[in-house]
Amino acid sequence: MMTLPYRREPCHGQSVPGEAAVSIRDLTIVLPDNDRPALDGISLTVPAGSRVALVGPNGAGKSTLLKAIVGLLKPRSGSILINGMPVRSCLHGVAYLPQRGEIDWHFPMTVRTMIETGRYVHLGWIRRPGPADRDLVEREIGRLGLDYLADRQIGQLSGGQQQRTMLARALVQGADLLLLDEPMNAVDADTRQILTDVLDDLRTEDRTAIIATHDLDRLANTFDDVLYLSDGHQMSATDAVPGLLAAGIA
Amino acid sequence: MIDWLTDPFRYQFMLNGLYAAILVGITCATLGSYVVLRRMAFIGDALAHTTLPGLVVAYLQGWSLFGGAVVAGIATALGIGWLSKRSEVREDTAIGIVFTGMFAFGILLISTARSFRDLTHMLFGNILGVTDQELGLIAGIAGVVVLALVLFHKELELASVDPVYAEVIGLRTDLIRYGLLVLLALATVAGIQAVGVVLTSAMLITPAAAASLLTNRLPRMMALSTVIGVGSGVIGLYLSYYADYSSGASIVLTATACFMIAWLYRAFRTA
Numbered sequence: 001m002m003t004l005p006y007r008r009e010p011c012h013g014q015s016v017p018g019e020a021a022v023s024i025r026d027l028t029i030v031l032p033d034n035d036r037p038a039l040d041g042i043s044l045t046v047p048a049g050s051r052v053a054l055v056g057p058n059g060a061g062k063s064t065l066l067k068a069i070v071g072l073l074k075p076r077s078g079s080i081l082i083n084g085m086p087v088r089s090c091l092h093g094v095a096y097l098p099q100r101g102e103i104d105w106h107f108p109m110t111v112r113t114m115i116e117t118g119r120y121v122h123l124g125w126i127r128r129p130g131p132a133d134r135d136l137v138e139r140e141i142g143r144l145g146l147d148y149l150a151d152r153q154i155g156q157l158s159g160g161q162q163q164r165t166m167l168a169r170a171l172v173q174g175a176d177l178l179l180l181d182e183p184m185n186a187v188d189a190d191t192r193q194i195l196t197d198v199l200d201d202l203r204t205e206d207r208t209a210i211i212a213t214h215d216l217d218r219l220a221n222t223f224d225d226v227l228y229l230s231d232g233h234q235m236s237a238t239d240a241v242p243g244l245l246a247a248g249i250a
Numbered sequence: 251m252i253d254w255l256t257d258p259f260r261y262q263f264m265l266n267g268l269y270a271a272i273l274v275g276i277t278c279a280t281l282g283s284y285v286v287l288r289r290m291a292f293i294g295d296a297l298a299h300t301t302l303p304g305l306v307v308a309y310l311q312g313w314s315l316f317g318g319a320v321v322a323g324i325a326t327a328l329g330i331g332w333l334s335k336r337s338e339v340r341e342d343t344a345i346g347i348v349f350t351g352m353f354a355f356g357i358l359l360i361s362t363a364r365s366f367r368d369l370t371h372m373l374f375g376n377i378l379g380v381t382d383q384e385l386g387l388i389a390g391i392a393g394v395v396v397l398a399l400v401l402f403h404k405e406l407e408l409a410s411v412d413p414v415y416a417e418v419i420g421l422r423t424d425l426i427r428y429g430l431l432v433l434l435a436l437a438t439v440a441g442i443q444a445v446g447v448v449l450t451s452a453m454l455i456t457p458a459a460a461a462s463l464l465t466n467r468l469p470r471m472m473a474l475s476t477v478i479g480v481g482s483g484v485i486g487l488y489l490s491y492y493a494d495y496s497s498g499a500s501i502v503l504t505a506t507a508c509f510m511i512a513w514l515y516r517a518f519r520t521a
Contacts, residue, residue: 006419006422070418072414091419091420092419094418096415103411103415104411104412108462108465108466108471109407109411110467113407117408117412120404120421121419128404153467155466169415
């Protein structure tokens with residue numbers, strides 16, 4: 001059956017060789033109804049296969065940066081390139097895990113269907129998930145320890161189980177670039193262990209991950225790079241750490 | 251007993267009423283699930299009311315009432331969609347202004363005409379006066395609504411549960427909202443035939459709300475909602491025939507009773 005994509009994607013699945021997974025130059029973003037920029041002059045290069053943490057207190061601009069990379073927010077100035085191409089050139093290659101509050105958890109949907117929505121970008125209009133899609137879904141359900149929860153309604157899960165469900169959805173998309181907005185927020189110890197293991201798997205799978213957190217300590221993984229944000233500005237580690245220490249974060 | 255059940259349908263107008271009740275029940279109950287889940291109850295009620303000037307203009311000009319209602323409903327759906335994307339006024343305020351203004355305009359137009367009997371039919375429905383031609387249009391609307399809900403099930407579902415992720419994968423959630431509003435306008439026009447302008451939103455909201463208390467799966471919710479919607483239509487028709495009650499009121503109150511039963515069932519089960 002032919003595919004009717006939600007949006008035309010010019011990327012054809014290949015990246016420009018030798019380009020960084022994400023390359024941000026002097027990015028400034030101003031949110032609607034705001035005078036002060038939410039992000040001001042951010043530059044960041046993320047090599048393919050690396051793992052980068054975005055660290056800073058609430059309101060520092062971590063979510064804003066992830067939303068800009070995924071194309072939900074338009075820059076006022078500066079540029080973002082993904083594999084050397086403009087944002088939204090390759091929707092299926094970028095998986096996004098939003099904050100938990102963006103989802104209507106009361107909606108009558110099962111955990112399995114929620115994870116299945118990660119395949120929709122490949123299916124396009126009308127087409128339903130096939131056996132191959134369902135196999136991928138079952139694999140991630142197993143990997144994230146959701147087997148016994150798969151038929152539950154999404155609102156019946158704990159915070160940590162909801163985070164696992166959203167990570168499973170991001171993973172079934174099969175994207176090379178994952179943008180995770182506070183995946184460790186409000187999770188229990190079990191979930192933290194599972195998420196830590198899965199994030200380590202990503203590295204062996206050579207996938208790139210940018211992970212926002214207001215608490216570097218919570219992420220037991222090692223990172224190739226850390227971007228410290230404070231009030232929309234980029235800080236060097238030496239400047240950031242005393243400030244973060246004072247705020248009780250690092 | 252069988253005679254008691256079949257007796258009303260010796261008459262063609264009762265038979266047409268039965269078919270209309272079933273088709274309206276299916277249309278409003280399935281779409282109503284999204285109306286309830288997406289918290290669009292107010293907009294559904296507003297859409298029904300704003301069709302009144304369309305109905306009256308068509309009536310005064312001798313055009314098809316159906317056409318008038320469809321045009322007014324779709325124009326309102328697009329207008330509300332457009333207004334709510336701007337930020338000068340809140341969405342519910344915008345809806346409140348548009349719907350009361352349009353409704354008042356409809357009443358003003360009627361006051362220039364002679365007959366108030368037809369006004370009563372517009373406001374409170376006249377399911378026993380449904381013509382063959384209107385029945386055909388109601389069937390057409392039922393077909394379009396159900397087909398759209400089946401074909402675009404996964405898109406509608408995702409855009410409702412997680413609009414941000416839907417945008418990220420390239421789904422235009424604003425277009426999906428417009429599409430739903432147009433379907434809602436069509437369902438409203440069908441509902442008006444059965445229970446009238448004032449009570450149509452009950453057909454959209456009450457069966458789906460009752461179903462939402464009994465299940466937490468969307469397909470099951472739509473199926474249950476359809477059973478309740480169709481059942482209310484048919485039972486309401488019998489009530490209207492044997493007790494000589496207003497058909498629109500009988501249908502809506504049957505649905506209300508179903509909701510109360512569903513609510514009690516849930517209250518006792520979870521207690």
